[in-house]
Amino acid sequence: MQTFTYLLMGFLVICAVSVSFSKNLLNSILIFMSYSLVMSIIWILLESPDLAITEAAVGAGVTSVLFFVTLKKIHAIRREDDENDGKE
Numbered sequence: 272m273q274t275f276t277y278l279l280m281g282f283l284v285i286c287a288v289s290v291s292f293s294k295n296l297l298n299s300i301l302i303f304m305s306y307s308l309v310m311s312i313i314w315i316l317l318e319s320p321d322l323a324i325t326e327a328a329v330g331a332g333v334t335s336v337l338f339f340v341t342l343k344k345i346h347a348i349r350r351e352d353d354e355n356d357g358k359e
Contacts, residue, residue: 276316282309296347300338307331 286306293299307330314323 272316276313279309279313279316283313296342300335300342303338304331304335307334 283306286302286309290299290302290306293302307326310330311323311326314320314326
C-alpha cells in the first residue's frame with residue numbers, strides 16, 4: 272500500500288510541474304483536473320472522506336467547469352472548422 276501512495280505522490284509532483292510548463296491552456300486544465308482527482312484519492316487513503324469528496328467536487332468538478340467556460344468566453348477554445356478556415 273505504501274508503494275501505491277508513493278506512486279500517487281510522484282504523480283502529483285509530475286502534474287504540478289507539467290501544469291507550469293504546459294503551453295496549451297486546455298491541457299493545463301486537464302492536468303489540473305487529474306491533480307485534483309489524485310489528491311482526492313490520497314485524502315481517502317488518509318482516512319478523510321469529507322475532504323476527498325470536497326476535493327473531487329470542487330477541485331475537479333466546479334473549478335474545472337469554470338475554467339472551461341472562461342476559456343470558451345475568451346475564445347481560447349475554437350472549433351477545428353475555425354482553425355481550418357484561416358489556413359485555406
